[in-house]
Amino acid sequence: MSNTSNFRQAINQAKNQTLIGSNVIANALPYVGGGLVLTAIGTYGGLFVRANNPEIFLPTFIAAFVVELILFFVAQNVAEKANNKVALPLLAAYSLLSGYTLSGIVAVALGTKGVGIAGIGFAALGCGITFIGASKVGSNLSESDGMALTKTIGLGIMALFVVILAQVMFRLFGVYTPSWLEIAVSGIGVLLFVGSAVVDFFILPRAYRDEQYLSAALSMYLTYINLFIFILRLLIALNSRD
Template identity: 75%
Template structure:
């Protein structure tokens, strides 16, 4: 889904413009795929650190997370300006760092009875099936339905972010989310980001020209990474939490 900083702008453009980038998604897909491959490599590296030197993982995780956030805003801004030559290596580095920061939840999934490698494969497959369905639905939405869905998903994701931040703050003080609530939050996240995938196929061709494939790729990449995370969270909550 369009990142939060330009989400409202994207809605306004979609209201007033017809399709301006009919091929932008097709142009973006190779970069989405490349970003996911780099993310997988980053995750593999993070898992190696967890297994061989677990004491080193947490400080490097914090450093990677901070750098990842900085790179997101820098790379997104550069890509929005159409400077693809500069944006591409920044986004590649961002994808690697994202994979490294994902290695914690992937390790948790691998360590959870009933999830394991099969659960990770299921989460990846779920993202793929969502992509196929979202492409069919989102590409054929009417203007009225597309705008309504975009607003609804945007509000839902904003609320979800507030909840996740609240979870993190409570966890810092030793207060953890009970299983039933974690299942509810994770299920909501899966639902919202599946909806966000549909929104992508409606709003991106109305927001970006064919040459603006990198910001479109970043938007789609974020949708599927978050969908993957929430599917894993749901599987872990269903199988492993006390």
């Protein structure tokens, strides 16, 4: 966020901004909720397979991940054209597969002492609280502060995923992240996706028309799924210290 002398003044300035999709977030919210329900179902399915057929979990996990990536880009392109009848089933399938791949970290959380089901509930609650706070802050940001925050969060998330990619590469060669670094990366991830939630409420009504609600829903869905993941990562890292 840019430096301003008075944040309250910035909020007052934002009230007069012209939006191209003043109802796009309201239109998107039911689909965000539906996507999260499907993700929960997919996660349960992944946990079931992992518990009852562990030998097939890894190959199905990899297959789901690949198809999930393909679906994301296809659904994103279709949704941006406001072809909602085609985009909706694609996004539904994407949400289910996202849940299946999410079951990996959920299983780790369930098996980590001090996290468990309570930690998963805490992560979900954290996403809900973030949504409430972000909706109040993001929708009232001034143009200058909103754009500055958007650019800052965007750069931060890019840097974060470069670090995560490096972590994955190191693990392939048997080099594991020290616990303090994992805590730092996870904590920064939580902060960045809290910021991303604020950005959604500022930028989506300026980026999408009302009929492009599925594109807005996908953006919000990704924000909260990633926030959930990084809260879980942080809890796992905090409870796995030597």
